[in-house]
Amino acid sequence: MGKIVTGLFTSLDGIVDADDDWQFPYFDEELFAAITAGWRSASTLLLGRRSYEGYERLRVEHPDSPMLAFLDATPTYVVSSTLNNAPRDGVTIIDGNPQRIAQLRTEGEGNVLVQGSPTLVRWLLANDLLDELNVTVLPIVGEGPRLFDDMPTKRVPLRLTGSKALQSGALELQYTPTTR
Numbered sequence: 364m365g366k367i368v369t370g371l372f373t374s375l376d377g378i379v380d381a382d383d384d385w386q387f388p389y390f391d392e393e394l395f396a397a398i399t400a401g402w403r404s405a406s407t408l409l410l411g412r413r414s415y416e417g418y419e420r421l422r423v424e425h426p427d428s429p430m431l432a433f434l435d436a437t438p439t440y441v442v443s444s445t446l447n448n449a450p451r452d453g454v455t456i457i458d459g460n461p462q463r464i465a466q467l468r469t470e471g472e473g474n475v476l477v478q479g480s481p482t483l484v485r486w487l488l489a490n491d492l493l494d495e496l497n498v499t500v501l502p503i504v505g506e507g508p509r510l511f512d513d514m515p516t517k518r519v520p521l522r523l524t525g526s527k528a529l530q531s532g533a534l535e536l537q538y539t540p541t542t543r
Contacts, residue, residue, distance in 0.1 A: 412446055500534040523536065
Protein backbone atom coordinates (compact mmCIF):
# COMPACT_ATOMS: atom_id res chain seq x y z
CA MET A 364 0.00 0.00 0.00
CA GLY A 365 1.35 3.40 -0.95
CA LYS A 366 1.28 6.65 0.92
CA ILE A 367 -0.15 10.02 -0.03
CA VAL A 368 2.91 12.30 -0.18
CA THR A 369 3.61 15.83 -1.33
CA GLY A 370 6.27 17.32 -3.50
CA LEU A 371 6.27 21.09 -3.20
CA PHE A 372 8.51 24.11 -3.28
CA THR A 373 8.13 26.95 -0.85
CA SER A 374 10.07 30.10 -0.18
CA LEU A 375 11.63 30.59 3.24
CA ASP A 376 8.58 32.63 4.24
CA GLY A 377 6.10 30.01 3.02
CA ILE A 378 5.17 31.27 -0.45
CA VAL A 379 4.06 28.46 -2.73
CA ASP A 380 2.60 30.33 -5.67
CA ALA A 381 4.82 32.92 -7.28
CA ASP A 382 5.84 33.84 -10.80
CA ASP A 383 7.05 31.01 -13.03
CA ASP A 384 10.76 31.44 -12.57
CA TRP A 385 11.18 32.01 -8.83
CA GLN A 386 12.44 28.46 -8.23
CA PHE A 387 14.65 28.06 -11.32
CA PRO A 388 17.84 29.66 -9.90
CA TYR A 389 17.97 26.77 -7.39
CA PHE A 390 17.54 23.98 -9.93
CA ASP A 391 20.69 21.96 -10.27
CA GLU A 392 21.50 18.27 -10.66
CA GLU A 393 21.08 17.65 -6.92
CA LEU A 394 17.61 19.21 -6.75
CA PHE A 395 16.52 17.52 -9.97
CA ALA A 396 17.67 14.15 -8.58
CA ALA A 397 15.48 14.71 -5.51
CA ILE A 398 12.49 15.60 -7.68
CA THR A 399 12.88 12.57 -9.92
CA ALA A 400 13.26 10.29 -6.88
CA GLY A 401 9.77 11.44 -5.86
CA TRP A 402 8.51 10.72 -9.37
CA ARG A 403 10.01 7.21 -9.32
CA SER A 404 8.30 6.38 -6.02
CA ALA A 405 4.88 7.45 -7.36
CA SER A 406 2.43 5.25 -9.20
CA THR A 407 -0.32 7.88 -9.14
CA LEU A 408 -0.43 11.66 -9.35
CA LEU A 409 -3.04 13.66 -7.41
CA LEU A 410 -3.51 17.32 -8.31
CA GLY A 411 -5.74 20.22 -7.50
CA ARG A 412 -7.43 21.92 -10.43
CA ARG A 413 -5.13 24.96 -10.58
CA SER A 414 -1.95 22.88 -10.49
CA TYR A 415 -3.38 20.57 -13.13
CA GLU A 416 -4.15 23.54 -15.37
CA GLY A 417 -0.62 24.84 -14.78
CA TYR A 418 0.88 21.54 -15.87
CA GLU A 419 -1.30 21.56 -18.96
CA ARG A 420 0.09 25.04 -19.78
CA LEU A 421 3.58 23.57 -19.32
CA ARG A 422 2.90 21.40 -22.38
CA VAL A 423 2.58 24.54 -24.52
CA GLU A 424 5.06 26.86 -22.84
CA HIS A 425 7.87 24.34 -22.14
CA PRO A 426 7.30 21.31 -24.39
CA ASP A 427 10.81 20.03 -23.64
CA SER A 428 10.23 19.86 -19.87
CA PRO A 429 11.24 16.50 -18.38
CA MET A 430 8.12 16.71 -16.22
CA LEU A 431 5.95 15.96 -19.27
CA ALA A 432 7.25 12.39 -19.58
CA PHE A 433 6.32 11.81 -15.93
CA LEU A 434 2.87 13.37 -16.43
CA ASP A 435 2.19 11.28 -19.53
CA ALA A 436 3.28 8.01 -17.90
CA THR A 437 1.47 8.44 -14.58
CA PRO A 438 -2.26 7.99 -13.97
CA THR A 439 -3.49 11.38 -12.77
CA TYR A 440 -6.45 12.27 -10.59
CA VAL A 441 -7.58 15.88 -10.41
CA VAL A 442 -9.68 16.97 -7.45
CA SER A 443 -12.15 19.52 -8.74
CA SER A 444 -15.73 20.62 -8.37
CA THR A 445 -15.59 22.72 -11.54
CA LEU A 446 -13.95 20.51 -14.19
CA ASN A 447 -16.24 18.07 -15.96
CA ASN A 448 -13.84 16.13 -18.13
CA ALA A 449 -10.15 15.85 -18.81
CA PRO A 450 -8.69 16.70 -22.21
CA ARG A 451 -6.41 13.67 -22.40
CA ASP A 452 -6.22 9.99 -21.57
CA GLY A 453 -4.83 8.99 -18.21
CA VAL A 454 -6.50 11.89 -16.36
CA THR A 455 -9.56 11.34 -14.16
CA ILE A 456 -11.55 14.12 -12.51
CA ILE A 457 -12.75 13.28 -8.98
CA ASP A 458 -14.53 15.23 -6.28
CA GLY A 459 -13.19 15.77 -2.79
CA ASN A 460 -14.61 12.56 -1.36
CA PRO A 461 -12.18 11.58 1.43
CA GLN A 462 -12.93 7.86 1.07
CA ARG A 463 -12.21 7.96 -2.68
CA ILE A 464 -8.94 9.81 -2.13
CA ALA A 465 -7.88 7.41 0.64
CA GLN A 466 -8.65 4.52 -1.73
CA LEU A 467 -6.00 5.80 -4.18
CA ARG A 468 -3.33 4.47 -1.77
CA THR A 469 -4.34 0.90 -2.63
CA GLU A 470 -4.74 1.25 -6.39
CA GLY A 471 -1.08 1.37 -7.41
CA GLU A 472 2.24 -0.14 -6.47
CA GLY A 473 3.79 3.14 -5.30
CA ASN A 474 2.91 6.39 -3.64
CA VAL A 475 0.22 8.89 -4.54
CA LEU A 476 2.19 12.07 -5.26
CA VAL A 477 0.56 15.44 -4.72
CA GLN A 478 2.68 17.73 -6.88
CA GLY A 479 2.22 21.39 -5.96
CA SER A 480 -1.50 21.87 -5.25
CA PRO A 481 -1.26 23.85 -1.97
CA THR A 482 -5.04 24.13 -1.51
CA LEU A 483 -5.34 20.37 -1.87
CA VAL A 484 -2.40 19.83 0.52
CA ARG A 485 -4.10 21.94 3.19
CA TRP A 486 -7.34 19.99 2.71
CA LEU A 487 -5.55 16.63 2.88
CA LEU A 488 -3.81 17.66 6.11
CA ALA A 489 -7.04 18.90 7.66
CA ASN A 490 -8.80 15.64 6.75
CA ASP A 491 -6.00 13.38 8.01
CA LEU A 492 -5.31 11.99 4.54
CA LEU A 493 -1.72 13.14 4.04
CA ASP A 494 0.92 10.62 5.07
CA GLU A 495 4.04 12.65 4.30
CA LEU A 496 4.62 16.38 3.77
CA ASN A 497 7.74 16.83 1.62
CA VAL A 498 8.71 20.46 1.19
CA THR A 499 11.76 21.92 -0.50
CA VAL A 500 12.41 25.31 1.12
CA LEU A 501 14.19 27.68 -1.23
CA PRO A 502 16.37 30.50 0.15
CA ILE A 503 14.22 33.33 -1.14
CA VAL A 504 11.49 35.52 0.35
CA GLY A 505 8.83 37.54 -1.37
CA GLU A 506 5.14 37.90 -1.71
CA GLY A 507 2.34 35.65 -2.76
CA PRO A 508 0.02 33.03 -1.30
CA ARG A 509 1.54 31.02 1.50
CA LEU A 510 1.25 27.29 2.01
CA PHE A 511 -0.83 27.46 5.14
CA ASP A 512 -2.99 30.49 4.35
CA ASP A 513 -6.62 29.56 4.84
CA MET A 514 -5.79 26.30 6.62
CA PRO A 515 -9.18 24.64 7.28
CA THR A 516 -8.10 23.49 10.75
CA LYS A 517 -6.24 25.23 13.57
CA ARG A 518 -3.38 22.81 14.11
CA VAL A 519 -1.87 19.74 12.57
CA PRO A 520 1.09 18.53 14.63
CA LEU A 521 3.98 17.26 12.51
CA ARG A 522 7.10 15.24 13.22
CA LEU A 523 10.31 15.90 11.27
CA THR A 524 11.30 12.58 9.69
CA GLY A 525 14.00 13.72 7.29
CA SER A 526 16.05 16.74 6.26
CA LYS A 527 18.84 17.53 3.86
CA ALA A 528 20.65 20.76 3.01
CA LEU A 529 21.40 21.09 -0.70
CA GLN A 530 24.39 22.85 -2.23
CA SER A 531 22.08 25.54 -3.67
CA GLY A 532 21.02 26.54 -0.16
CA ALA A 533 17.64 24.83 -0.46
CA LEU A 534 16.45 22.53 2.31
CA GLU A 535 14.56 19.31 1.73
CA LEU A 536 12.25 18.69 4.68
CA GLN A 537 10.07 15.67 5.31
CA TYR A 538 7.31 15.66 7.91
CA THR A 539 4.77 13.09 9.00
CA PRO A 540 1.54 14.15 10.72
CA THR A 541 1.68 12.79 14.28
CA THR A 542 -1.81 11.40 13.79
CA ARG A 543 -0.36 8.82 11.36
